[in-house]
Amino acid sequence: MxxxxxxxxxxxxxxxxxxxxxxxxxxxxxxxxxxxxxxxxxxxxxxxxxxxxxxxxxxxxxxxxxxxxxxxLPLSIDELSTHFLAGGNIEAVVQALIAARKANIHLEFDSACAIDLATKGTGKSVIEAVRTSVNPMVIDCPNPNVGKGTIDAVAKDGIVIKARARVTVRTSLDRFVGGATEDTIIARVGEGIVSTVGSCDTYKDVLENPDRISMTVLGKSLDSNTAFEILSIDIADVDVGENVGAKLQAEQADANKLIAQAEAEVRRAA
Structure with a gap:
């Protein structure tokens, strides 16, 4: 008991x-x-x-x-907690999805999470990616904070053209993860300007029709495999630089003169 x-x-x-x-x-x-x-x-x-x-x-x-x-947004507790445990910012992801929804931009939860993790520690965010997809941003080419202040190109007549461009882009959310950054856009646009100016017969062709540079460069699909879509390329400033062709000819003439003098000295010595 x-x-x-x-x-x-x-x-x-x-x-x-x-x-x-x-x-x-x-x-x-x-x-x-x-x-x-x-x-x-x-x-x-x-x-x-x-x-x-x-x-x-x-x-x-x-x-x-x-x-x-x-x-x-019909998100589950499991989806949010999984992204949190992966080191993601669930609040930023949800805010980005809300912004995309209001702007009629298709953005899946998994894609937003991938962008959030990809931008971690870069100073950017998934919210910024969506924002620049809605409101395009302008990239200065070349970057005024790095290197030269102008893109120097030489026309066929040997005259240097100093140009600055402003590239309007918007984020391509589908290519944001793994796509090339602004630096690639700047490099490609700079290369395109140099190539286009180099195909001009004289520097006057560039000064008379700077839009020719914009249209030619824009048609080269420079945003391929980048995180952006190029909307427009505008030539902000065009200046005439030195006459490289004349300078090279003068240097060649001086070199030929020295060679001729040396040969004359040899003949006299003989």
């Missing part, structure tokens, strides 16, 4: 302990659960407990999901 009584106490003790743990869990997550429920982003206690066990901050994840659901 005594053993039977002890077992009964143990049984009720276990039941009480389970009830206490259940009560603690219930009241611990009740506020979050209720907030999600009243916001139309229902989440189960099982999901909340799973988040806590995986070391994921429950409150922020639920709040981000509420924002997503309210904005018409």
């Amino acid at each position: 005594e053993n039977s009584g002890n077992l009964t106490y143990i049984f009720f003790g276990i039941i009480a302990l389970i009830g206490l743990v259940g009560a603690i869990v219930f009241f611990n997550f009740f506020a979050i659960w209720l907030r999600a429920l009243t916001s139309g982003a229902k989440v189960s206690y099982t999901e909340l407990i799973a988040l806590r066990l995986r070391g994921v901050p429950v409150g922020p994840v639920v709040n981000v999901r509420i924002t997503a659901i309210k904005s018409g």
Whole structure:
């Protein structure tokens, strides 16, 4: 009888302990659960407990999901927590998806996560990628903060043309991950300008029709395999530099003169 009584106490003790743990869990997550429920982003206690066990901050994840659901994005707790555990910024991803949705830009959750992880530590963000896709940005060519202030090209008559261009681009979200950056755009546009000016018979052709450079360079698909789509290339400034052809001819003449003098000295010495 005594053993039977002890077992009964143990049984009720276990039941009480389970009830206490259940009560603690219930009241611990009740506020979050209720907030999600009243916001139309229902989440189960099982999901909340799973988040806590995986070391994921429950409150922020639920709040981000509420924002997503309210904005018409059917994201699950599992999707958000997976990206968080991968080192991603779930708030930035959701904000980017909302911005893309409002701008009628197709952007999948997985693509947004990939962009978010790819831009981590680069000073950029998935939100910026979407923003420049909606609102194009201008790239100075060449970059005034690096190297020369102009692109120097030589026409067929030997005259140097010093040009500066402004390239209007928008982000191509499909090519953002793995696509070349602004530096590649600058390099390609610079190369295109040098090539186009070099095909002109005289420097006057460039000065009379600078749009020719823009149209020719724009038609070369310079944004291929880059993270951007080039919308326009505008020649901001064109100046005339030195006459390289005449300079080279003068230097060649001086060289020929020295050779002739040397040959004359040899003949006199003989």
